[in-house]
Amino acid sequence: MATIKDVAKKSGVGLGTVSRVLNGTGSVKPETREKILEVMKELDYTPNEVARNFKKQSTKFIGLIIPSVWHPFYSELAFYIEDESYKNDYKLMLCNSESKKEKEIQYLEMLKRNQVAGIIILSYNNIGKYINPKLRVVTIDRYFSKEVPLVASDNYEGGKIATETLINNGCKYLGYLGGGSTVATDVFKRKEAFIDTAEKNKVKYCILEEVVRFGCEGELAKKFLDKYPEVDGVFTSTDMFAGAFISEARGRGKRIPEDIQVIGYDGIQTNGYFRPILSTIRQPVEEIARSSVEILINQINGVEVPEELVLPVSFRKGETTI
Amino acid sequence: MATIKDVAKKSGVGLGTVSRVLNGTGSVKPETREKILEVMKELDYTPNEVARNFKKQSTKFIGLIIPSVWHPFYSELAFYIEDESYKNDYKLMLCNSESKKEKEIQYLEMLKRNQVAGIIILSYNNIGKYINPKLRVVTIDRYFSKEVPLVASDNYEGGKIATETLINNGCKYLGYLGGGSTVATDVFKRKEAFIDTAEKNKVKYCILEEVVRFGCEGELAKKFLDKYPEVDGVFTSTDMFAGAFISEARGRGKRIPEDIQVIGYDGIQTNGYFRPILSTIRQPVEEIARSSVEILINQINGVEVPEELVLPVSFRKGETTI
Structure with missing residues (x-):
């Protein structure tokens, strides 16, 4: 050669x-x-970049740890993170943790051994002590410490908009259905805003939140409808939960949105091929992705970065609200 | 340190x-x-793996070049490819080519500079001359040369099963709707089998096939229905085309499956939350992914590998056939 x-x-x-x-x-x-x-x-x-990496004792790799790329929200996120990395001459190492703490720790170790320039992580586990600030890390939707910049959509505002929309549409008994987590993540603000808004408006509400694996949202939706069959407005923590809930509710003879209005979160539907088209809080996925990479690269280059970047969300009306 | x-x-x-x-x-x-x-x-x-890579002049990286991880089929494929790589102590570099030839070539160059151990590529472009057999490469759904092992689902059998199912269900005027490609890929066998089966059974048929970007399937579906409004059984090259076609047909007052039966290809729906649940030819995605990694690692280790591995498909009945 x-x-x-x-x-x-x-x-x-x-x-x-x-x-x-x-x-x-x-x-x-x-x-x-x-x-x-x-x-x-x-x-x-x-x-030979391998020789370059060795001589400089640094690489142009970014590690991305997400629960699973086989999920409409994370795959969109991963797409834009890779795109932005590539534009900046960085290569992306993809790590699917399946939300398992053990796997997240192993991936962090692996990325460290490979001297990646930085890491973007989306974790719902208690792994704060493994997030070494000496590694450059950006975290999405989850606060670890002041040293680790956080990028998130405005979860509180999203929850507020969703709940207000249901109330303005005439709902009298609100429900919140969502996946739980064993640690505090930014996603919890969706529920906080739901509670605050319902209480402020003196509207009756109920909540069901449990740790649920991807694809098993339907089980929690069943439980929810068994327990609270009288709800007429539901806000779910993700679009997947919204889909699962609607499917279950329709199976019980409920009409959506006539009997129950539903608002999801994320905005995973990018084509109108499959129904229902959800009313949802759309996350600015592309902006979250590109900002995460930008902040990470600034960190790598020693440029000062914000502790937190919160990006605006918007309501996208679909077929599941009036 | x-x-x-x-x-x-x-x-x-x-x-x-x-x-x-x-x-x-x-x-x-x-x-x-x-x-x-x-x-x-x-x-x-x-x-320090960077030092190890330099000293051994080899890495434990696998490069994956796919059109886009932000797509239900490719994201499932990428998930399992990463999982299988990780189990074998390889790390995955994700490359989204957006099906652009220029990007594919750039990624191949980048992966070469980084001395990846091997590459898995899914391309519909004319890039055969850039697929250096000296790089270890496995290709999915697309034949390049005898030196480059191909992994595919049994596209011909899939097309045959779909067409026979429509005929057995009483369809009298069949249509094939699909995305084209400027080069011969294994996917073309779906259409070949459609033609062969329709002719063998002396059933009238029509075909519309054009190069279409992801997310723009609806435009071709419109064109198809303008041209062939009388079809009563449609086989589409992907589930995305099936979804687009059904959405368009319903908009024109057609009932699915009463007026038109539809069979897709891929099997992207892994939950029953969104409708319609497509009747489709399910690809063995997990097996395609794991086999691709296995064959690549065998190549890396100097073990003899097959020129071609064709994996069986199956029909999954949904709501879009009787």
């Missing part, structure tokens, strides 16, 4: 000049750059 | 012994191993 020395020799320049062309740093005459690039092509020279 | 030398010194053993523990090779007395692991923990020692 051709080396950088072969390229320099054949181009009739010094190693430093080739290196400047490769790194895009310093000044090189345009015609010299052209010549060098031609020679590289001719010799089928490929810069 | 602690080095391997510090660990050896504090454990009172030689470098080779620590190395054997790290690599899990050779024999080390259990009590010595215990001691070494304890010391590593105490010193907060992390093996």
Whole structure:
């Protein structure tokens, strides 16, 4: 395989000049750059990033730890995180933790061994002590410490908008249905806002929240409807819960939205092919993704970054509210 | 940061012994191993894979190039590919090409510069000349050359089952609606089987196939229904096309399955929350993913691998056929 020395020799320049062309740093005459690039092509020279990483003792890798890329919300997030990383010349290592604490810890170790430049993590587990601030980390939807920047959508505002919409639409008995977590995450603010808004407006409400695995939302929806069959307005912590709830409610003869209005959270439906089209609080997924990468890269480059970035959400009316 | 030398010194053993523990090779007395692991923990020692990669001039990275992880089929595939890689101690670099030839070529170059151990690629572009067999590559759904192993579901059988099902269900005028490609991919066999089966059974049929971007399936569905409003049985190349077609057909007052029966391909619906639940040809996604990784790792390890692995599909009845 051709080396950088072969390229320099054949181009009739010094190693430093080739290196400047490769790194895009310093000044090189345009015609010299052209010549060098031609020679590289001719010799089928490929810069060896493994050697570069070793010499610099740093890499251009970003590790992404998410519960599962096989999920409409996280896959959209992962898509934009990869896109933004790539645009900034970083490569993305994908890690699916399945929300298992053990796997998250193992992935953190693995990423450390591989000296990734930084990590973006979305975890609902109690792993604060493994989040070494010396590793550059950005976290989504979950506060760890002042040293670890958090990017989230405005969960409180989202919960408030959803609850107000249900109340304004005439609902008299509100329900909140959602996945729980053993630790405090930013997602809890959706429920907080629901409670605050219901109480402020003196509307009766009920809550069912439990730790539920992806794909098992239907079980909790069943439990909810067994316990609170009289609700007429439901806000769910995710669109998946909204889908599960509606499916279960319709199976019991309830009409949506005539008997029960439903508002989800996330905005996972990006085409209108499958029904119902949910009324939902749309997260700015692309902005969350790109901002996370931007903050991480700023950290890597020693630029000061905010402790917290909260991005606005919006209500998207579908078929499940009047 | 602690080095391997510090660990050896504090454990009172030689470098080779620590190395054997790290690599899990050779024999080390259990009590010595215990001691070494304890010391590593105490010193907060992390093996440096970047140094390892440089010294061995090889990595434990697998590059995955897919059109987009933000798509129900590819996200399931990526999930299982990452899972299988991780189980085999490989890390996954995720690359979303958006089906753009330029991006695919750039990613191939990037992965080469990073000396990945191997690449799994799913491409519908004419990039055969960039698929260097010296890189270890496994391709999904697309034949490049004898040197590049192909993993696919049995596309012909899938097309045959779908078409036979429509005919057995009494359909008299069949339609095929699908995304085209500028190069021959294994996916084309779905259409071939459709034609063969319709002709063998002397059933009238029509075809509309065009290159369409993800999310724009609806436009082709419109065109199809404008041109062939009389069809009573439709087989689509993907579930996304089935969803788009049904949405469009219902908008025109057609009842599914009473007026038109529809069978999709892929099996992307893994919950019953959103409707219609498609009748579809289910791809063995998990098996495709795990087999691709297995074949790639065998290649990496110099084990002989098959030129082609074709995995069986099955019909999953939903609500869109009688």
